[in-house]
Amino acid sequence: MDVRPIRNDDDYRWALAEIEQYFDVEPTSGTPEADRFEVLADLIEAYEARQWPIDAPDPVDAILYRMEIGGLQAKDLAEVLGSKSRASEILHRKRTLTLEMARKLHDAWDIPAEILIRPYRLDAA
Numbered sequence: 001m002d003v004r005p006i007r008n009d010d011d012y013r014w015a016l017a018e019i020e021q022y023f024d025v026e027p028t029s030g031t032p033e034a035d036r037f038e039v040l041a042d043l044i045e046a047y048e049a050r051q052w053p054i055d056a057p058d059p060v061d062a063i064l065y066r067m068e069i070g071g072l073q074a075k076d077l078a079e080v081l082g083s084k085s086r087a088s089e090i091l092h093r094k095r096t097l098t099l100e101m102a103r104k105l106h107d108a109w110d111i112p113a114e115i116l117i118r119p120y121r122l123d124a125a
Contacts, residue, residue: 003039006047015044058120059097060090066109080108093123 006012019040027033057065066072078087081101089095097105102116 003036003043006043012044012047012051015040015047019044056115056118059102059116059118060093060120062111062115063090063105063109066111070109072109080104093121096120096122 003015003018004011006015019037022033022037022040027037056062063077067074067077074087074091075084077091078084081087081090081104086095086101090097090101096119097116099117102113105111105116106113
């Protein structure tokens with residue numbers, strides 16, 4: 001199996017060129033070609049994660065995104081948190097989420113708890 005570590009941009013370009021052939025004709029599962037494709041994909045993913053890390057969203061951005069993709073509104077957030085004013089304060093960055101609020105959002109909307117408990121900025125009053 002012809003693969004090597006990806007240590008720099010030249011190695012990265014090589015790996016991209018190598019994996020490209022598998023996009024037109026996907027290898028059959030269980031074959032050496034399928035194994036090579038999987039290893040190359042993992043190497044490329046790891047290199048990209050090191051070179052161009054993507055920060056997780058802050059809790060408010062995660063809530064807003066979940067609301068957007070789920071067609072949810074502030075009233076839906078108020079139902080989860082138990083208060084319209086509390087939901088408004090969270091969305092307008094006037095109040096931080098408590099651990100209890102984070103747990104409720106995680107349970108109700110399936111937002112990862114590790115995102116909801118991250119520190120984030122509040123807007124000045």
